[in-house]
Amino acid sequence: xxxxxxxxxxxxxxxxxxxxxxxxxxxxxxxxxxxxxxxxxxxxxxxxxxxxxxxxxxxxxxxxxxxxxxxxxxxxxxxxxxxxxxxxxxxxxxxxxxxxxxxxxxxxxxxxxxxxxxxxxxxxxxxxxxxxxxxxxxxxxxxxxxxxxxxxxxxxxxxxxxxxxxxxxxxxxxxxxxxxxxxxxxxxxxxxxxxxxxxxxxxxxxxxxxxxxxxxxxxxxxxxxxxxxxxxxxxxxxxxxxxxxxxxxxxxxxxxxxxxxxxxxxxxxxxxxxxxxxxxxxxxxxxxxxxxxxxxxxxxxxxxxxxxxxxxxxxx
Ligand code: NAP
Numbered sequence: 001x002x003x004x005x006x007x008x009x010x011x012x013x014x015x016x017x018x019x020x021x022x023x024x025x026x027x028x029x030x031x032x033x034x035x036x037x038x039x040x041x042x043x044x045x046x047x048x049x050x051x052x053x054x055x056x057x058x059x060x061x062x063x064x065x066x067x068x069x070x071x072x073x074x075x076x077x078x079x080x081x082x083x084x085x086x087x088x089x090x091x092x093x094x095x096x097x098x099x100x101x102x103x104x105x106x107x108x109x110x111x112x113x114x115x116x117x118x119x120x121x122x123x124x125x126x127x128x129x130x131x132x133x134x135x136x137x138x139x140x141x142x143x144x145x146x147x148x149x150x151x152x153x154x155x156x157x158x159x160x161x162x163x164x165x166x167x168x169x170x171x172x173x174x175x176x177x178x179x180x181x182x183x184x185x186x187x188x189x190x191x192x193x194x195x196x197x198x199x200x201x202x203x204x205x206x207x208x209x210x211x212x213x214x215x216x217x218x219x220x221x222x223x224x225x226x227x228x229x230x231x232x233x234x235x236x237x238x239x240x241x242x243x244x245x246x247x248x249x250x251x252x253x254x255x256x257x258x259x260x261x262x263x264x265x266x267x268x269x270x271x272x273x274x275x276x277x278x279x280x281x282x283x284x285x286x287x288x289x290x291x292x293x294x295x296x297x298x299x300x301x302x303x304x305x306x307x308x309x310x311x312x313x314x315x316x
Contacts, residue, residue, distance in 0.1 A: 010052035016292030079206035094298035099290040100282035105158035111254030143167030148196035151203025193220035205232025233259035
């Protein structure tokens with residue numbers, strides 16, 4: 001049997017793209033100068049689609065792929081996939097959960113340390129030659145501080161374990177209390193924000209959580225509170241976040257994700273109480289390789305008639 005045709009809608013790293021090209025007839029939609037021409041030539045043959053976690057796949061692209069059977073997402077978040085549409089057409093959607101959990105949780109801890117202990121600011125202080133003129137400012141002890149986690153899933157739990165080991169007090173919210181979890185469930189997000197020193201966003205993006213962290217939640221977190229986001233930029237009302245930081249009604253922010261990546265609101269760049277990362281939650285060589293292997297393994301399983309390794313819960 002000839003190699004199945006696969007359309008690639010995101011730039012892929014060589015450790016994923018090279019093995020894909022070896023086993024599939026790949027159509028590089030992400031890099032194609034003439035996307036319409038690519039579709040005219042190949043759309044009728046395409047059976048698989050590979051995209052990134054942050055890639056948005058419009059339904060009109062899927063409409064143009066009548067033989068599409070599977071979307072394999074290189075990432076755990078699939079908020080860019082039109083899930084209801086895929087259900088309607090029987091298109092399978094797979095992702096890469098678990099293999100990235102530890103790295104993303106480490107990133108959240110890094111943002112808590114960099115904001116709470118002021119390490120990013122302290123690094124700038126040394127580099128600017130300020131240390132020879134005066135001593136560094138004192139920061140706040142993290143042990144004993146209260147952490148609220150929005151979305152206690154795989155990554156949220158790994159964040160909780162790490163911060164609990166640092167002596168921080170953990171509570172969480174989500175759509176329901178988690179079974180077998182000792183940490184306190186707070187059903188209301190505003191109430192959780194009001195009691196937290198750090199509010200950590202770890203739930204999925206997409207329409208259900210768009211702007212869930214709004215001006216009211218940020219006001220409840222308050223001028224002594226810090227927001228940390230390692231999930232998706234869409235979950236926080238970004239203009240409200242900028243306004244709260246400008247007005248001093250929010251203490252600080254540690255952000256790995258943004259509403260319009262790679263664009264970052266200009267106002268944030270000048271703020272000393274804000275730490276900005278370029279969406280590096282899972283960006284280690286080991287984890288990205290494991291994600292690539294799982295992304296391809298799902299395609300391989302599907303086209304070999306074997307059970308998928310992962311399938312998003314909405315389609316399971
Ligand atoms: P997960 O295991 O599915 O956990 C998500 C949690 O969010 C669940 O516990 C769920 O709990 C909660 N949740 C779902 N919908 C919610 C809603 N509408 N309101 C409030 N809580 C909700 O997913 P994960 O593997 O931990 O990944 C979480 C997210 O992290 C991904 O979706 C992705 O966007 C993001 N991520 C970011 C990076 C990065 O590089 N920064 C890397 C990987 C992942 P309930 O069902 O009880 O509500």
